[in-house]
Amino acid sequence: METVVIKNNQNIPLASIPVSDYEKFLLVNTSFVKESSFHCVSYYGVAVPEKLRLICCMADDDHGTIHVSSSLVDRQATLPSFTAHHLSFEKFEREIHENFGIAYPDHPWLKPVRFPFNRANHQSTIAHYPFFNSASEELHEVGVGPIHAGVIEPGHFRFICNGEQIMHMEIQLGFQHRGIESLFLEKKKLLQRATLAETIAGDTAVGHTTAFVNLWESLCNYTPDEDLQFARTLALELERIAMHTADLSALCTDVAYQLGSAVYGRLRTPIINYMQIWCGNRLSKGLIRPGKLNFPFTRDLGDQLSRLLDVYEKDFNEVSDNTFRLPSVLSRFEKTGVVTHGQITEIGAVGMAARMSNVRRDVRATHPHDLYAKLEHVPILKHHGDVYSRAQIRREEINQSIGYIRSLLRDIPGESKNRKPLGLPKANAFCISLTEGWRGEICHCAITDEHGEFVHYKIKDPSHHNWLALGLSVRNNEISDFPVCNKSFNLSYCGHDL
Amino acid sequence: MIEDIKIVMHQGKQFIPDVTAAKVPGIFRGRPVISQADVDEQALVELCPTGAIRSNPFSLDLGKCTFCGECAFANPEKVKFTSDYKLATNERENLIIKAGEDKPMGLNPDKIRKEIHEYFGGSLKLRQISAAGDNSCELELNACGNVNFDMGRFGIEFVASPRHADGIVITGPISENMAQPTQICYDAVPDPKIIILAGTDAISGGILAGSKALNRTFLDKYPIDLYVPGNPVHPLTFINGVLELIKSRR
Numbered sequence: 001m002e003t004v005v006i007k008n009n010q011n012i013p014l015a016s017i018p019v020s021d022y023e024k025f026l027l028v029n030t031s032f033v034k035e036s037s038f039h040c041v042s043y044y045g046v047a048v049p050e051k052l053r054l055i056c057c058m059a060d061d062d063h064g065t066i067h068v069s070s071s072l073v074d075r076q077a078t079l080p081s082f083t084a085h086h087l088s089f090e091k092f093e094r095e096i097h098e099n100f101g102i103a104y105p106d107h108p109w110l111k112p113v114r115f116p117f118n119r120a121n122h123q124s125t126i127a128h129y130p131f132f133n134s135a136s137e138e139l140h141e142v143g144v145g146p147i148h149a150g151v152i153e154p155g156h157f158r159f160i161c162n163g164e165q166i167m168h169m170e171i172q173l174g175f176q177h178r179g180i181e182s183l184f185l186e187k188k189k190l191l192q193r194a195t196l197a198e199t200i201a202g203d204t205a206v207g208h209t210t211a212f213v214n215l216w217e218s219l220c221n222y223t224p225d226e227d228l229q230f231a232r233t234l235a236l237e238l239e240r241i242a243m244h245t246a247d248l249s250a251l252c253t254d255v256a257y258q259l260g261s262a263v264y265g266r267l268r269t270p271i272i273n274y275m276q277i278w279c280g281n282r283l284s285k286g287l288i289r290p291g292k293l294n295f296p297f298t299r300d301l302g303d304q305l306s307r308l309l310d311v312y313e314k315d316f317n318e319v320s321d322n323t324f325r326l327p328s329v330l331s332r333f334e335k336t337g338v339v340t341h342g343q344i345t346e347i348g349a350v351g352m353a354a355r356m357s358n359v360r361r362d363v364r365a366t367h368p369h370d371l372y373a374k375l376e377h378v379p380i381l382k383h384h385g386d387v388y389s390r391a392q393i394r395r396e397e398i399n400q401s402i403g404y405i406r407s408l409l410r411d412i413p414g415e416s417k418n419r420k421p422l423g424l425p426k427a428n429a430f431c432i433s434l435t436e437g438w439r440g441e442i443c444h445c446a447i448t449d450e451h452g453e454f455v456h457y458k459i460k461d462p463s464h465h466n467w468l469a470l471g472l473s474v475r476n477n478e479i480s481d482f483p484v485c486n487k488s489f490n491l492s493y494c495g496h497d498l
Numbered sequence: 499m500i501e502d503i504k505i506v507m508h509q510g511k512q513f514i515p516d517v518t519a520a521k522v523p524g525i526f527r528g529r530p531v532i533s534q535a536d537v538d539e540q541a542l543v544e545l546c547p548t549g550a551i552r553s554n555p556f557s558l559d560l561g562k563c564t565f566c567g568e569c570a571f572a573n574p575e576k577v578k579f580t581s582d583y584k585l586a587t588n589e590r591e592n593l594i595i596k597a598g599e600d601k602p603m604g605l606n607p608d609k610i611r612k613e614i615h616e617y618f619g620g621s622l623k624l625r626q627i628s629a630a631g632d633n634s635c636e637l638e639l640n641a642c643g644n645v646n647f648d649m650g651r652f653g654i655e656f657v658a659s660p661r662h663a664d665g666i667v668i669t670g671p672i673s674e675n676m677a678q679p680t681q682i683c684y685d686a687v688p689d690p691k692i693i694i695l696a697g698t699d700a701i702s703g704g705i706l707a708g709s710k711a712l713n714r715t716f717l718d719k720y721p722i723d724l725y726v727p728g729n730p731v732h733p734l735t736f737i738n739g740v741l742e743l744i745k746s747r748r
Contacts, residue, residue: 114675115675117710126675146679147683149658150658151639151656152633153636154628154676174675175630175673177675178671179706179710180706182709182710183705183706186708187705191545191566192548192705195548195564195566196705199634199706202631202632202633202635202637246637265644265645266644269646276522277523278524280565280567281526281527281565281729283638285564285566285729285730286567286568295525318504319505321501322505492633494631494632494633497673
């Protein structure tokens with residue numbers, strides 16, 4: 001067998017991951033993606049003495065399993081790329097090239113990913129990114145960023161345009177690189193690591209921290225009590241509602257629908273204020289912790305949330321009914337920024353960016369964690385892959401999340417009275433954790449040494465794949481439609497740059 | 499149109515009438531109060547994820563604090579977080595809360611440059627720089643301008659171009675890769691100009707302090723006009739801090 005088959009949040013001995021020669025490793029993993037139920041959730045390199053170990057994790061959405069395999073290659077090896085077989089590996093291989101100097105001669109786009117401090121080639125600097133260039137006298141280029149007009153994170157967009165029409169857009173990232181994966185090894189206290197997880201992407205504090213705590217608890221062979229799982233599931237759905245509402249506000253702003261912008265903008269407030277009522281922080285920082293819950297979810301909190309959702313839902317539906325039938329809004333949303341089903345499958349997009357083009361990719365349904373198996377989640381799918389589909393998904397997922405929360409609130413588990421203490425993580429183990437954050441699939445992988453200490457930590461934010469979807473969406477659109485395309489994806493810069 | 503008007507009617511008034519006296523809902527963790535209780539201080543020093551707590555004498559540095567509240571859970575007798583959101587100050591040392599202190603934080607008027615009120619008292623345009631910020635402070639700074647907090651009523655706004663700005667607001671710990679863009683942006687703001695650090699990551703690096711991917715040398719070059727602690731900053735903390743900075747002191 002070339003792979004070991006595991007479940008989400010399962011830990012295995014590191015030695016149980018098969019090591020194949022590279023040709024076989026390549027063949028096995030690139031064959032998987034020929035089936036639509038498979039996609040790559042993480043593929044990365046781990047430095048081992050004198051060699052580099054490549055570890056590839058392929059999710060099988062039909063069976064709720066993950067196939068993990070590996071290969072040992074020389075540190076400065078020149079290898080045939082996975083990308084030449086399937087484009088969804090392109091960012092992973094660029095990252096392996098950037099971090100370790102592995103050469104892939106048949107990779108079509110072997111460019112820097114994020115200019116990490118520990119990159120293999122220090123001659124490569126962020127000020128000298130090799131942009132694609134048209135060298136045409138008829139086309140012009142537009143550069144935007146890294147600092148953007150609004151209060152948002154930095155990144156650079158380079159457009160090649162024919163008049164107002166975008167031919168191509170290249171996205172240069174890396175400005176947000178903070179060395180988070182290295183900090184996961186350097187900061188030894190558990191509280192430090194939970195705090196780090198909250199800051200991987202501060203708008204997805206619950207999503208990333210849930211991935212971390214589920215992984216840590218698995219490594220410690222710790223089964224979280226139901227009240228912990230309840231809190232995580234509930235917080236994930238509340239984070240989804242809050243961020244989707246904020247995104248709908250931003251979408252309205254970009255098509256100059258002022259009322260929608262203001263009303264959706266203010267509708268986010270009661271949800272995040274509720275998080276402050278529950279855990280003291282509007283962005284839910286401090287709520288999710290391994291093996292404990294500092295803020296027990298009481299019946300009183302449940303009643304408050306029920307009442308709040310009743311009011312929210314009425315206002316939300318009223319403004320949505322109006323927004324989604326206004327001709328001035330629809331004419332800007334419909335058929336704008338289309339990414340096809342074929343493109344999405346090819347690039348391996350995840351989360352909303354996949355579901356908008358009828359790709360059923362949702363960890364809550366395929367690899368359920370916490371209480372999602374109980375909720376029997378059915379992903380909301382759209383077919384057009386345009387801004388309108390992405391807006392619709394948000395609207396419908398908000399209503400779906402409200403439904404899930406109501407069903408969770410019918411059965412609030414009491415606070416566990418004799419919480420088991422967390423043990424120590426297993427030695428020489430590997431663990432993978434998938435979580436469906438509001439943007440999509442979050443993947444954390446860890447490897448421990450003979451003392452149970454982290455020797456490797458790998459994070460994959462949904463934005464990892466989805467930035468390319470944004471790049472594809474704007475082709476042949478007017479440059480004035482770029483903002484609304486961008487907001488319709490609302491991807492994370494820091495989650496990508498780590 | 500009629501539908502729009504109905505929505506406006508149903509929404510009613512959403513703004514906070516007095517942002518200087520508003521109460522925050524729930525268990526917001528604001529200005530901490532530290533008692534003189536004799537406890538195992540070393541245990542709390544060890545517990546803190548960012549080294550914000552020091553013993554002998556016991557103190558808590560809000561410039562480093564992530565407001566996770568773990569110290570207050572571990573020892574409620576020693577540390578208590580109040581809901582006082584007015585945390586901004588213009589002196590780094592004032593962010594360090596000492597045992598036995600329970601007084602409002604504020605700005606040292608002697609350290610505020612005279613031209614700040616003169617030039618910016620009625621209108622302050624700010625250019626925000628997210629220098630490896632995690633998008634939580636950025637979301638909260640955006641919220642400052644929404645219909646609830648409505649910072650624009652005081653003439654305080656975020657603008658697109660540094661050329662139109664009177665100062666910069668930095669969020670995030672300043673990565674190596676953002677060091678140069680941060681400098682370029684600051685240089686593009688016309689004099690006189692101010693610098694505001696928003697959030698724990700900007701003030702001290704927070705949980706990211708010590709990362710090899712950061713370059714915080716920009717902060718060594720210029721005086722900082724306002725420190726706004728928080729993880730992320732609360733909109734009321736930011737708005738009240740800025741209002742204090744630009745108000746008339748005659």
